[in-house]
Amino acid sequence: MRSTRTAATFSKPFTLSGYPGELPAGDYEILVEEERLQGLTFETYRRTATYLKVHGNGANAGRTELRLTTESDLKKALGRDQAANETNSHTDAALSPQEDRS
Template sequence: MTMRSRRETVTFKHPFQIKGVDRLLPAGDYEVVTDEEMIEGLSFASFRRVATMIMVPSAAPRSSAMEMVSIGSIDLADAQRIDASAPHD
């Protein structure tokens, strides 16, 4: 099975919460990694998402370290939508 990983940076303008992380995360840039597998048997290359992870600061007392947390792609989209619709300062 052919696998690939895509990396992107998403920006949150406000502190946010996302399912899978049990604390409020600060506003800022976050790296999101999406793993996809190729759908076999098609006459063209097509991939399906199999995992989405976000890199977040570790909880205290190790807040200088980063941890990769598995999240749902819909949960990420919801957090981005809520962030975009939040009142601006």
């Protein structure tokens, strides 16, 4: 077995498939567990679990939860977050007003 840790940043609150409610925007740690496949002539690993590390807030402050998820669900959540940012950056409110020369 081996574990790798990566990070993901969500700029907006987001949802994760299989869990109720929204998670707040912020930085999250992703833990991936893999097992080595035996009997091959080269070293390779198979993903066995993907977790999102969620820090509690409010009444749950100080608690940390590892939420089992999938690589696909994380990619979808990050994709929705990125799409929301791109949409917001192209609205009229986000653009500088043009000078009136009349």
